[in-house]
Amino acid sequence: xxxxxxxxxxxxxxxxxxxSRGLLIAFEGPDGSGKTTQRKLLTRWLESRDHQVVSTRWxxxxxxxxxxxxxxxxRTLSTEEYxxxxxxxxRHRVETSILPALWxxxxxxxxxxxxxxxxRDAARGLDLDWLLNAYSxxxxxxxxxxxxxxxxxxxxxxxxxxxxxFYEAGQDVTGIEDPLASYSRFIDRVVKEYDNLSVVFQFxxxxxxxxxxxxxxxxxxLVERTEKRPWPxxxxxxxxxxxxxxxxxAG
Amino acid sequence: xxxxxxxxxxxxxxxxxRGRDAATAAAAVIKALKDAGVDSAISRFDASGLxxxxxxxxxxDRHISIRTLxxxxxxxxxxxxxxxxxxxxxxxxxxxxxPYVETAVAFGVSCGLSEDWIRQLLRFAxxxxxxxxxEERKLARGWKPHLDRGYAxxxxxxxxxxAPKLASKRARRDVMALLDRPRGRKVYRLSGKGVNELxxxxxxxxxxxxRRSASTPRTARR
Numbered sequence: 111x112x113x114x115x116x117x118x119x120x121x122x123x124x125x126x127x128x129x130s131r132g133l134l135i136a137f138e139g140p141d142g143s144g145k146t147t148q149r150k151l152l153t154r155w156l157e158s159r160d161h162q163v164v165s166t167r168w169x170x171x172x173x174x175x176x177x178x179x180x181x182x183x184x185r186t187l188s189t190e191e192y193x194x195x196x197x198x199x200x201r202h203r204v205e206t207s208i209l210p211a212l213w214x215x216x217x218x219x220x221x222x223x224x225x226x227x228x229x230r231d232a233a234r235g236l237d238l239d240w241l242l243n244a245y246s247x248x249x250x251x252x253x254x255x256x257x258x259x260x261x262x263x264x265x266x267x268x269x270x271x272x273x274x275x276f277y278e279a280g281q282d283v284t285g286i287e288d289p290l291a292s293y294s295r296f297i298d299r300v301v302k303e304y305d306n307l308s309v310v311f312q313f314x315x316x317x318x319x320x321x322x323x324x325x326x327x328x329x330x331x332l333v334e335r336t337e338k339r340p341w342p343x344x345x346x347x348x349x350x351x352x353x354x355x356x357x358x359x360a361g
Numbered sequence: 362x363x364x365x366x367x368x369x370x371x372x373x374x375x376x377x378x379r380g381r382d383a384a385t386a387a388a389a390v391i392k393a394l395k396d397a398g399v400d401s402a403i404s405r406f407d408a409s410g411l412x413x414x415x416x417x418x419x420x421x422d423r424h425i426s427i428r429t430l431x432x433x434x435x436x437x438x439x440x441x442x443x444x445x446x447x448x449x450x451x452x453x454x455x456x457x458x459x460p461y462v463e464t465a466v467a468f469g470v471s472c473g474l475s476e477d478w479i480r481q482l483l484r485f486a487x488x489x490x491x492x493x494x495x496e497e498r499k500l501a502r503g504w505k506p507h508l509d510r511g512y513a514x515x516x517x518x519x520x521x522x523x524a525p526k527l528a529s530k531r532a533r534r535d536v537m538a539l540l541d542r543p544r545g546r547k548v549y550r551l552s553g554k555g556v557n558e559l560x561x562x563x564x565x566x567x568x569x570x571x572r573r574s575a576s577t578p579r580t581a582r583r
Contacts (some may be wrong), residue, residue, distance in 0.1 A: 172418065173415065173419055173425065173429075174415075174418070175418075176414070176418050177415065177418060178412075188439060188440070188443050189440040190435075190436075191409075191436050191439045191440055191443075192487055194432055194433075194435050194436035194439060195411075195436050197432050198429055198432045198433055198436065201406060201426070201429045201432060202424075202425065202429050202430055205424060205426055205429070206424045219485060221485060240481065240482075240484065240485075243481040244432065244435075244482055245479060246568040351426075351428070351473075352442050354473070355426050355427075356424070
């Protein structure tokens with residue numbers, strides 16, 4: 111973007127908001143790793159300390175959820191379509207839910223963030239650079255909590271509660287009819303991708319095998335220690351674009 | 362990511378700023394190809410129904426951005442390629458994509474998106490064998506908001522509040538200028554003469570390949 115008076119004004123706005131803006135915390139990890147439990151516990155704890163908390167879940171935007179749900183049920187999505195529809199969902203949530211909440215000083219807890227798409231879609235064979243481009247401009251979380259577990263543990267936990275859905279089990283790419291057998295193969299690839307991403311994007315690992323309370327204690331400590339990733343350095347493009355299109359008042 | 366494959370068929374991309382003009386031009390090309398004994402299929406905007414479903418889900422939602430819509434365009438294009446374009450190309454047929462990649466690029470860039478971002482996003486789409494540009498009509502007008510006419514008209518309807526400038530003729534002129542940028546390869550202008558030239562080019566390139574007898578233009582959609 112060329113440096114015009116408008117972009118300078120936007121840069122000023124973003125820098126000024128840095129102090130009062132909320133924290134963005136992403137919960138990542140394989141299915142069954144306890145992300146949602148920990149997100150709920152953290153929500154309660156933060157609210158008890160008078161923080162305003164907004165939670166956002168993967169694939170949950172009112173705009174995309176209905177059409178995604180139908181197409182998933184019909185199993186008609188190709189790898190690219192599946193990936194792109196999640197990118198639509200993510201972008202819409204960033205613009206209408208995550209950024210407005212952060213701007214207003216609320217803490218946002220994202221139950222899965224774009225790293226879910228990177229891990230799952232890369233496991234489906236899509237190029238990581240294409241995926242990163244689809245999710246650009248990136249809004250970096252201040253903290254990524256990675257609930258780490260082995261593929262075997264993930265499979266065991268899922269098998270004990272339910273049968274995985276068609277896309278969750280990766281049946282669209284493995285071609286295996288049995289959902290659990292497909293899941294076993296697919297989650298192996300997903301965990302490998304997660305492990306790679308955890309290095310590149312500096313995830314903070316939480317051992318998902320530990321007791322729930324121990325994990326929660328660690329999550330609290332990590333959140334208390336978290337420093338903001340400065341918006342002007344990490345997320346300026348995403349912020350500028352949002353400010354231009356959302357008519358946010360200067361104050 | 363789907364890897365690029367050489368197909369025996371021919372892909373014709375028809376680009377233009379108005380949906381109706383693109384549809385008219387595509388119909389003219391199909392007819393001319395049929396007259397020349399070449400059967401062809403067509404792939405249109407929103408074959409997947411995603412834009413239609415999105416419009417239904419978006420009732421009252423005034424916070425949809427051009428980036429979101431470009432991602433939907435990419436998803437729709439992925440659907441069109443899978444069901445309408447690649448099967449025909451693989452079978453050695455001729456398929457007309459109206460609109461294709463350049464329309465989305467020009468429209469997105471005119472709304473402030475980076476050209477590189479859009480091209481990277483749509484890089485799964487095979488390069489067309491033949492590029493064509495519609496003869497634009499109603500040049501002095503912007504886009505009227507319509508959910509079922511074409512991509513630009515759809516965006517004008519969905520982004521009505523966020524981007525009122527889409528109704529202006531200047532916005533449309535910008536898109537047309539972007540579509541007319543020289544891109545190194547011949548682009549057929551789809552006036553009467555241009556259609557004939559395009560058909561000649563297709564028939565020449567198909568020489569040696571088995572020609573199907575002309576029949577009613579078919580859709581490749583399953």
